[in-house]
Structures are given as C-alpha cells and as structure tokens.
C-alpha cells in the first residue's frame with residue numbers, strides 16, 4: 001500500500017502511466033450488445049469525440065469500454081476511469097468520481113481511492129485541459145444517472 | 153523600409169507581455185494604441201447613441217460612426233454606401249446567404265470549396281435544407297488551392313452563387329478570385345468572397361476583383377471584436393432583404409404591418425450598433441493604411457518564407473502547406489495529437505491554435521483532422537520565429553505530457 005503510494009508520488013511514473021494509457025488504452029473497443037448503454041461526447045469542443053459504453057446491472061458496473069478520437073489527456077483519463085470503476089457499485093463509483101472531479105478542480109480530495117488516476121492531479125494548472133481530463137468521467141456520470149433513472 | 157521594432161511599440165500587448173510569442177493571428181490580432189484611443193475616446197469624450205442626435209456629442213458620434221464607412225471605402229475601394237457594419241464576418245455571411253436565398257429557387261446551385269470555414273458553409277447548408285438549393289464543391293489541390301481551370305470545369309448554367317474564401321483559414325491557400333469572378337460572371341452567377349484571412353494581410357480592391365459581396369472581421373485586422381463588414385454592390389444591397397428588423401433600419405411602418413425600409417446600408421443595421429467598435433475599426437483601417445497594405449504583404453511574405461524554410465527542416469514536424477505563400481503555417485508533430493502539441497507550446501508561452509479550425513470537411517483533402525496553425529502578422533519577427541522553431545523541435549509525446557508534472 002505505502003509502496004504503491006510512493007510510486008504514485010513519482011512524476012516520472014505518473015508520466016509513464018499517462019503515456020501507456022494513451023498508447024495502449026484499456027477497454028478500448030465498443031461492444032455490440034444492447035445491454036450496454038452508450039454516451040457520445042462530441043459537442044463540447046471540436047476536437048475530442050469519444051463514445052463510452054457501460055453495462056450496469058443491479059447497481060453494479062459490470063463493464064465499461066470506450067472508443068474515439070482524443071488527445072492524450074482525454075484518452076488516458078478515460079482509460080484509467082474504465083479500470084477504476086469497473087466492478088464497483090454505482091455508489092462507490094460516485095464517490096470515486098466526486099474525488100476525481102474535486103482533484104481536477106484543485107479542491108480537497110482523497111488521493112488513495114483514485115489510484116492511478118492521481119496522475120491527473122496537476123491538470124488544473126492547464127485550465128484548458130480540464131475538459132479533456134473529465135470527458136470520459138462525465139460520460140460515465142451520465143450513464144450512471146441514466147441507469148438509476150431506469151431502475152426507479 | 154518596414155521598421156518592425158518601431159511598429160511593435162504601437163502595441164501594448166507586445167510591450168506588456170514580452171514573454172508571449174503570439175502566433176495565433178488568424179484567430180484574432182493585437183490592437184495598436186491608436187485603436188484603443190479611438191474606442192476610449194468615444195467612451196470618455198462623446199458617448200451617445202447614433203442617428204438623429206440633437207446635441208453636440210450625438211452629432212459627433214454619428215459623424216465618427218459614418219466616417220468609418222468612408223475609411224473602409226478607401227480601404228477596399230468601394231463607395232461608403234456599399235459598406236454595411238455587422239457583428240463579424242459570420243454575421244455578414246449569414247446576411248448574404250439569407251438575402252440571396254430569397255432570390256434562389258429549388259435546384260439552384262451554390263458552388264464553393266471543401267476548404268471553407270464553417271461560417272461560409274453552414275448558412276448555405278440551411279438554404280439547402282429550407283429551399284432545396286444544391287451545394288457543389290470545386291476541387292482543390294493538396295494545398296487547398298482552387299485552380300481557375302478546375303473552377304471553369306465545375307461551372308454550369310445552374311450555378312447561381314459562387315462563395316469562397318480569398319485566403320483559406322486552415323492552409324492559407326490564395327484563391328485566384330479575380331479569374332474565378334470573371335468566369336462566374338460569364339454564367340451570370342453572383343460572387344461572394346470570405347475575406348476574413350485576406351483583407352487584413354493584403355491590398356483588397358473589390359472593383360478590380362469584381363466581386364459582388366465581400367465580408368471580413370474587424371478583430372482580425374487590429375480592430376475591436378464584435379464588428380464586421382459586409383461589402384455589397386449597391387444595386388444588390390438595395391434589392392436585398394435584411395435579416396434583422398427593428399429600430400434604425402425602417403423609414404416608416406404602420407399598424408397594418410407594412411414597413412418601408414431605409415436605403416442600404418442603414419437597412420441592414422437594425423438596433424443600436426457597436427458604435428465604439430465601428431469607430432475602432434476605422435482607426436484600425438487607418439493604421440493599416442498608414443503602414444501600407446503592400447508593405448504589410450511584402451513583409452509577411454518574407455516572414456512566412458523564413459518560417460517555412462526552417463520548419464520544413466524539423467524531423468519531428470509534418471508541415472502541410474509549404475507551397476502556399478500566404479496564411480498560416482499548418483503542421484503536426486509526428487505521433488503527437490495536435491492539442492497535446494499546442495498545449496506543450498502553450499506551456500512555453502507560445503500561442504498557437506490546434507483543432508480542425510472550423511473547416512471540418514477539409515480532412516478529406518489533407519488526410520488529417522487535427523492540425524496546429526501558427527499564423528503571423530506584420531508585428532511578428534524573425535527572432536520570434538527562431539524561438540518558435542527551437543520549441544517546435546522539442547515537441548515529443550514525452551515532453552507534451554511532461555507539462556503536467
């Protein structure tokens with residue numbers, strides 16, 4: 001635990017993590033399966049254009065995947081999000097998401113539960129990139145909201 | 153002799169932010185003190201609305217506002233009454249498409265290119281949807297240039313409007329507008345020119361080019377934001393219907409709904425205009441004319457050639473428009489997403505723009521969606537280009553991500 005924490009404090013390692021997730025994004029293939037809900041994020045800017053899919057059943061996020069054209073920050077942050085939130089309940093996911101949004105907004109946050117996504121802790125310094133770092137996360141937030149509406 | 157160091161003294165942004173390297177002039181430009189003084193002079197010395205003023209400052213405001221029409225008329229060689237003030241060129245092009253649209257019928261063709269800015273396409277798309285007109289595209293080459301021979305081949309009797317940028321915003325392609333207009337007129341088509349990227353950088357003579365409509369934006373030529381120009385041949389302006397109706401543009405109206413419009417150009421200027429902006433635009437055009445548009449064009453051509461020669465030598469850079477002699481330098485760093493590369497430059501105080509530059513259908517021509525655009529103006533220098541080249545040579549994926557740590 002403290003071991004990974006110290007690794008995640010090393011900027012070199014964090015940079016490598018972003019590079020890796022950009023060059024080899026995880027869960028980077030959409031599914032042809034109508035149990036998946038999909039969110040297309042393309043209207044925010046003319047650059048990033050990504051699709052996020054999630055299979056949420058009984059309040060558990062069973063699978064997440066994504067695809068699209070995007071910059072390093074969008075791609076890597078979405079890739080990490082899929083790793084982090086897969087298998088979580090929607091309540092757990094919301095807590096993690098809130099911490100992530102607080103981090104990129106330069107507010108107080110709990111870094112431990114963000115795991116690799118801590119790599120984006122300095123994004124707030126490049127204000128124009130906050131949108132990139134949150135595009136996939138916002139898609140997931142909307143998908144969770146939709147799934148909860150569906151279950152009411 | 154073009155004394156760029158002296159000229160730079162006229163620009164407070166250049167004096168106040170010597171740390172910045174501003175190469176985003178295709179997006180907007182810095183303002184010289186003369187423009188700032190003109191705007192503030194109105195605010196601090198003779199604020200009032202225009203039109204029918206019965207007191208001294210109102211008369212002064214009215215005169216200053218109308219005086220800009222005379223300045224712009226000299227600037228592009230037309231009559232003052234052919235100069236309509238709008239909010240920007242997007243507004244100008246929407247007015248033109250709306251007005252011409254009322255003269256078109258189903259099946260009529262608007263001929264344009266795939267290198268246009270969204271502002272010169274979407275208003276025509278709406279006519280396609282609402283009136284059933286057709287949009288056709290003339291072929292452009294890999295540098296975005298529409299050759300006169302190709303244009304002639306694309307022309308036919310059904311084409312009623314030709315609408316094209318004089319200089320395109322992504323690749324800086326200079327279109328042979330004079331030849332194109334001559335061919336279009338043989339067929340009786342109207343010629344609309346998007347001058348957003350040409351008017352600020354080269355002499356423009358609407359009589360010599362023989363175009364029917366021309367639009368441009370003040371903010372791209374050292375003037376204030378929120379002001380644009382619509383030039384139209386006067387007989388066409390007189391026939392054309394305005395988009396906006398309201399105060400200032402009607403001569404009289406009555407309760408049965410009948411309206412008598414004023415003559416052009418007032419007919420197109422409903423509501424209180426951007427008075428300080430128009431006054432500032434006048435000062436900007438005077439400033440440019442005092443430097444001389446030929447001199448500006450010659451100096452920028454020299455700068456661009458210097459830039460092109462150096463950027464072409466960088467191994468990590470793919471440079472898309474080496475053959476064009478005007479407009480932005482358009483490139484990508486190999487293996488780096490355009491926004492990441494622009495972010496790297498931004499972190500080093502170099503201002504450039506990444507994206508598809510509102511010309512979303514161009515990728516079919518250059519084979520990529522996202523590019524970075526470095527665009528110069530007459531106040532840029534070779535030393536700045538040297539500094540840029542040094543930074544551009546260092547754009548790698550590692551360095552682009554490195555700015556976050």
Ligand SMILES: Cc1ncc(COP(=O)(O)O)c(C=O)c1O
Nearest residue numbers: 240241242269271317321348369
């Ligand atoms: C060729 C061209 N047309 C139109 C526009 C739109 O200008 P504005 O935003 O001032 O309306 C631009 C601006 O980028 C442009 O480059």
